[in-house]
Every structure is written in C-alpha cells, then in structure tokens.
Amino acid sequence: MDPVIIVGAGPVGLTLALALARQEVPSVVLDEGPGKDEPRLARTAVLREDTTALVERLTGTPLDELGLRWAGWRSMRRKQVTNEVTFGDDEPAPLHIAQHELTGALRTAVAGERLVKLTVDSRLDTVEQEPSGVTVHTRGPRGTWWRGSYLIGCDGPRSTVRKLLDIRFPGRTAVERHAVAALRAELPWDGEALFHRTPPWRTSGPSAGEITGRPLPDGVWRLDWLLPPGKDLVTPELLLARVRETLAGWSEGPPPAYDLLDTGVHIVHHRLARRWRVGRVLLAGDAAHLLGAFGTQGLDEGLRDADNLAWKLALAWHHGPHEALLDSYQTERRAAVSGRLRAADQALPLLRGGSGIRAYVPGAARGHDVLLSDGHLGRGPLGAPGLYDASPLAPRHLEAEVPVETLPGAPVEDVRVTAEDGSFVRLRDRFGRGALLVVLIAPGTGVWERRHWVGAGLMPRLAAAVTALPSPAELLVAESYPGAAAHTVLLIRPDGHLVTALNGVRPADLYTAAEATVGGGPAAGTDAGVEVGTGTGTAEGATAGSAAK
Incomplete structure (x- = not known):
C-alpha cells in the first residue's frame, strides 16, 4: 500500500x-523549506505533561535536556502576589522549550526512522x-x-492543502498582540514563570500592563508584553524601553545587566477550519486551527491532533477503510479545539473589558x-x-460500567503497570503502539511474582476475552x-483516553466497547460515502494478592 503523504515538516x-x-x-x-530551522529564542512553546511525554516517547530524547521545566508559577497584580503554584507530583511542571530545539529533536528521530522519507525544497x-x-x-x-x-x-496557518481543497477558515484576526x-539576565525568580498584571510602573491602560516572564535554560528568559489593540509599529526603541523599565521594576536595587538575544512580535489569531477531512485528505495543527490567547498553546493542540489521528490512520492503512474511525478524528478534535476557542471568546470581554468583570466573576481581580x-x-x-465524552466512538449502554476518577473520554492517569512479560512500566509508555490497552486493577500483584497470579483468579478469563477482541489489545495489570475498586477493568484507547471502566471481567461488554472504539470495524469494499475529487480545487467535502482470589 502507498505511504501516507504528510505536507509540512514542523513539529506536528x-x-x-x-x-x-x-x-x-x-x-x-x-x-517546502531547506530542512534547517533558524535558532529563535523568541519563538518558544510551552508543552503540558501529556504532549511532552508524547514527544519524548517518539524521539527517545529527554526534553528536559533541551528545555526547562518550571519550578513554579506566580501571578502578581501591582505589587501583590495573587497566586503561587509549586510544581510537583500533584501538578506536573510545564516544559518551556525553544521551537527550533523541539523540531531539531524530531528531525533527528526522523533521520533514523526507516519508514519516514523526508524530502526538502518540495512545495x-x-x-x-x-x-x-x-x-x-x-x-x-525536487518537483x-x-x-x-x-x-x-x-x-501551517497558510496551508496550501486547505486552500487547494477550498476549505473555509473563519475566525478572528489579531485577537492579541505581544x-x-x-x-x-538574572531575575529574582529562579526557574519560576511569572504573570504580572498592572505593574506599578505602567499606568497607560488595561492592556499596557500585562507581562509574562517564562524561563528557558542557561539563564535565558522570554518576556511578553501585551500590546494595546491596533496596528501600531513595534519599534526597537519601544521594545528596549519595555525591557529596561520591566527589569528596573522587578529589581529592588539597580536593574540587572542583560544580553538581548532575540526579539519579535507575536500575533494571536483564532480560526477553525470548517472541515478537517475531505475524502483521503485531512488537516492537522495550524492548518486546521489557530488559538493562543491568554497563554494557551496552539502547538499543544496540534500535537494532540497527531496523537489522535495516528492510531486511526494506522488501523485504516493496515486493515482497510474505517470511515467511522477516520470521521471521528474531525468530530473529536474539532470539538475539543472549538471548546477552547469558545471559552476564550467568552472570557475576552471579562478579561479585557475593564470593570465589566465585576459583574461576572466574584472576587473581581483575583478571579480575573x-x-x-x-x-x-x-x-x-x-x-x-480535550474530553472526548461525546465521541462517536464511545460505547453505549454497558451494563457493567462503573465510575472511576477519570471520566470516559478523558486522558488516563499515568500509573505503574505490569506488562505481559512481567516487567514494571509506566502506563503512558504503552501508548501509541496501535493496540487497545486493557488494565486489570489487582492489588497485591506488585509484591507477588507474576508466575503466582498470571494463571489464577480472573486472569485466564480476562486474557481469553482480550484475545477475542476485534482489534489488537495488550493486557496490563495495575496495583491501583x-x-x-479491585477487579475493575479499564479499556484505554491507543492515544491514552479512557473508553470505559467495567466492574470485573465482562467479556461481552468488553467486546462491545472495543468494537465501538475502532468504529465498528473496517468497511467492506471501497470508501462508501466519502467525497473525492480531482484537480487542485476539490469541493469542500465530508468533512499477587487479589488477582489470584
């Protein structure tokens, strides 16, 4: 079968x-470029725990060596600290990384991957x-x-693929400018990110006083100043003045010396493509959506697009057309991004509208x-x-379904599990292999040798049920x-989202849930119901303890 063609060699x-x-x-x-990324320390990304783990799993590179995990976060208003967060087990630290470092790690991994052919200067x-x-x-x-x-x-945002397919890309332009x-420089907050609203040295309007300081490795900081609405030119003189007054305002004594390494203007747009799928053509990342107001990270969502799409595309590639499965990519991911854009649009008048926030958020500035x-x-x-709670892949009417702290459709917690070979691994390490994950909760299995419980209690029946599933699946065991509760069985998608939790070994419910998760199985024959076209302008289409008891 022909390879998948991916247009664009950015992180997504x-x-x-x-x-x-x-x-x-x-x-x-x-x-379309030469295959090299210009080092730009003013162009960075903040990756959350799930997207950091995704990239590390695929590249084999610890991103801590290339970026910096923040020690903490603080919010300030004028001279008062309004919120402080210390990152740890309860709240994992975000990773701040220069985008050229991230892309470089991905390119290095691609260079050693026999199944990926990267061709440059190809527009x-x-x-x-x-x-x-x-x-x-x-x-x-190389035409x-x-x-x-x-x-x-x-x-990317100016996607040629999207334009050739005549897919609309409506939304808002220049929602924010920074x-x-x-x-x-040596700032007072060692490894902590800072969000400072209305600093006392800035009094010229609500949007003139919002500064974000985010540390990078080697004593480097990225500073962002929210600019007033409009298209006023950001001159070098204006930027240097902002740097000097900010460093002076943050210092109790003389302002620290600094080396200016890079500058830029970051303009935030909010847009969402009408369709993410037209027959055998799909969109992902900035080609499908743009967001970024209030510190949100569009790259995070682009990486989640790739994670959501990869296992579905792999099933279709190996086993034939899975129309419901491929359609679910657009349904799930578009809904997740749309929800964040909607939340940002609802927050805009509260957060940028001056005193209007008092009518909506108790506590005014603190809630702000x-x-x-x-x-x-x-x-x-x-x-x-995003939570895929309304996914078309979600199973319906499972009699044995029980609640756990993770809602169906949400990313699962990363717990320690025992693999089929008896090794202890992190659950997250088993994601992205194309197989469903079936996890039995069995207290005591962590202290007993596997040979004592693998053939006892629920295990043989569960192993037989997993073997009979309509899609490849891996059986894992977790202490908790x-x-x-003990003997709960979790069914997890290849991208780490929970399908369901069942009360014990229920082969019929497990099979039903697994079949729904893969879209009901491959369609027979050709791609029924999929719009296709020829030429450069196709029409906008369809889119050992208790385990041994």
Whole structure:
C-alpha cells in the first residue's frame, strides 16, 4: 500500500510521521523549506505533561535536556502576589522549550526512522484524489508527482492543502498582540514563570500592563508584553524601553545587566477550519486551527491532533477503510479545539473589558487572575486537554460500567503497570503502539511474582476475552488506579483516553466497547460515502494478592 503523504515538516507533521512509523505505517514528509530551522529564542512553546511525554516517547530524547521545566508559577497584580503554584507530583511542571530545539529533536528521530522519507525544497501545488488514493505534485528542485494512500496537511496557518481543497477558515484576526524579547539576565525568580498584571510602573491602560516572564535554560528568559489593540509599529526603541523599565521594576536595587538575544512580535489569531477531512485528505495543527490567547498553546493542540489521528490512520492503512474511525478524528478534535476557542471568546470581554468583570466573576481581580492563569498552566476550559465524552466512538449502554476518577473520554492517569512479560512500566509508555490497552486493577500483584497470579483468579478469563477482541489489545495489570475498586477493568484507547471502566471481567461488554472504539470495524469494499475529487480545487467535502482470589 502507498505511504501516507504528510505536507509540512514542523513539529506536528514530524510527530505524526514518527507516530505512524511506530505503528508500521510508512510516510513521505514534504518540506517546502531547506530542512534547517533558524535558532529563535523568541519563538518558544510551552508543552503540558501529556504532549511532552508524547514527544519524548517518539524521539527517545529527554526534553528536559533541551528545555526547562518550571519550578513554579506566580501571578502578581501591582505589587501583590495573587497566586503561587509549586510544581510537583500533584501538578506536573510545564516544559518551556525553544521551537527550533523541539523540531531539531524530531528531525533527528526522523533521520533514523526507516519508514519516514523526508524530502526538502518540495512545495505542494496540486492535489488529486480518488477512492483508492491521493496523487500530489510538488514544484522546485525536487518537483515531482507523489502517490499516497492518504494526505495530511500539517502545513501551517497558510496551508496550501486547505486552500487547494477550498476549505473555509473563519475566525478572528489579531485577537492579541505581544511584543517579545528573549534575553539572558538574572531575575529574582529562579526557574519560576511569572504573570504580572498592572505593574506599578505602567499606568497607560488595561492592556499596557500585562507581562509574562517564562524561563528557558542557561539563564535565558522570554518576556511578553501585551500590546494595546491596533496596528501600531513595534519599534526597537519601544521594545528596549519595555525591557529596561520591566527589569528596573522587578529589581529592588539597580536593574540587572542583560544580553538581548532575540526579539519579535507575536500575533494571536483564532480560526477553525470548517472541515478537517475531505475524502483521503485531512488537516492537522495550524492548518486546521489557530488559538493562543491568554497563554494557551496552539502547538499543544496540534500535537494532540497527531496523537489522535495516528492510531486511526494506522488501523485504516493496515486493515482497510474505517470511515467511522477516520470521521471521528474531525468530530473529536474539532470539538475539543472549538471548546477552547469558545471559552476564550467568552472570557475576552471579562478579561479585557475593564470593570465589566465585576459583574461576572466574584472576587473581581483575583478571579480575573485565576482565569488568566488557567491558559498558561493548562487548566480549566482555557487550557485543559480535550474530553472526548461525546465521541462517536464511545460505547453505549454497558451494563457493567462503573465510575472511576477519570471520566470516559478523558486522558488516563499515568500509573505503574505490569506488562505481559512481567516487567514494571509506566502506563503512558504503552501508548501509541496501535493496540487497545486493557488494565486489570489487582492489588497485591506488585509484591507477588507474576508466575503466582498470571494463571489464577480472573486472569485466564480476562486474557481469553482480550484475545477475542476485534482489534489488537495488550493486557496490563495495575496495583491501583484513582477511584477504581479491585477487579475493575479499564479499556484505554491507543492515544491514552479512557473508553470505559467495567466492574470485573465482562467479556461481552468488553467486546462491545472495543468494537465501538475502532468504529465498528473496517468497511467492506471501497470508501462508501466519502467525497473525492480531482484537480487542485476539490469541493469542500465530508468533512499477587487479589488477582489470584
């Protein structure tokens, strides 16, 4: 079968290529650039726990060596600290990393991956598709025709793939503008990120006094100043004045010396593509959505797109068309991003509208700061990972379903589990292999040798049920899971989202849930009901303890 064609060699496209390769799916990555990334310390990303783990799992590179996990977070209003967070087990630290470092780690992993072909200086100009596959043409020194099974547009905000398919990309332009500077300086907060509203030295309006300071390795800081609405030019003189007054305001004595390393202007747009799928062509990352107000990170959502799509695409590639499964990518991911955009739009008049917040948020300024912190810290409706609770893949009417602390459709907790070979691993290490995960909660298995419980109690019956599932699955055992009683059985998707929790070994319910999770199985014959077209402008389409008891 033809490889998957991925257009765009940014973090999302490279992550998708690696995720597909882990599931034995070949891909061709078309990079319109020369294959090198300019070092820019003013262009960074903040990755949450789940997306950091995803990249580390795919690259084998500890990102702590390239970025910095914050020691804490503090919010300030004028001279008062309104919120402090110390990161630890209860609240894992975000990772702040320069984007060229992240892309470099992904490119290094791709270079050693036999199933990924990366071709540079290849700009897409034609897309043609039919029920059996996709044909594209690239121009440039390496211009040629390429044949693929599917085409994924990961080619950014100005996506050529999206334009060739005539997919609308409505939304809001310049929701926020920030002046950005990366500098090396010794600031009072060692390894802590800072969000400072209305600093006492800035009094020229509500948007003139919002500063974010985020540390990077080697004493480097990225500072962002929210700019007033409009299109006023950010001159070097204005930026230097902001740097000097900020460093002076944060220092009790003379302002510290600093080295200015990089500058820029960060403009936030909010847009959402109408369709994420047209036949065998799909969109991901900035080609499908733009967000970023209030500290939210669009790259996080792009990496989650890749994680959601990879296992579904792999099943379709290996076993034939899975229309319901591929359609669920758009349904799940578009709903998740749409929810965050909607939350940001609802918060905008509260957070940028001056005194209007008093009518909506008790505690006024303090509530204001909590909302703003949510986006930066990956919490609440502004920042938390999406919940696929309304997914078309969710099973219905399971008699044995029981609640645990993780809601169906939410990412599962990363607990220690025993693998089939008897080794202890983290649950998250088993994600992304294309297999469903079945986890038995069995207290005592961590202290008894596996040979004593693997053939006793519930295990043989559960192992037989897992073998009979309609899709490949791996059986794991955990001592405990938050909110789960002994003998609870968890069914988890390959991307780490909970399908259901069952009260004991219930083969019929387990089979029903697994079948729903993979979209009911592959469709027979050709891609029924999928819109396809030819040429460069196809129409907008469809889109040992108790285990031995």
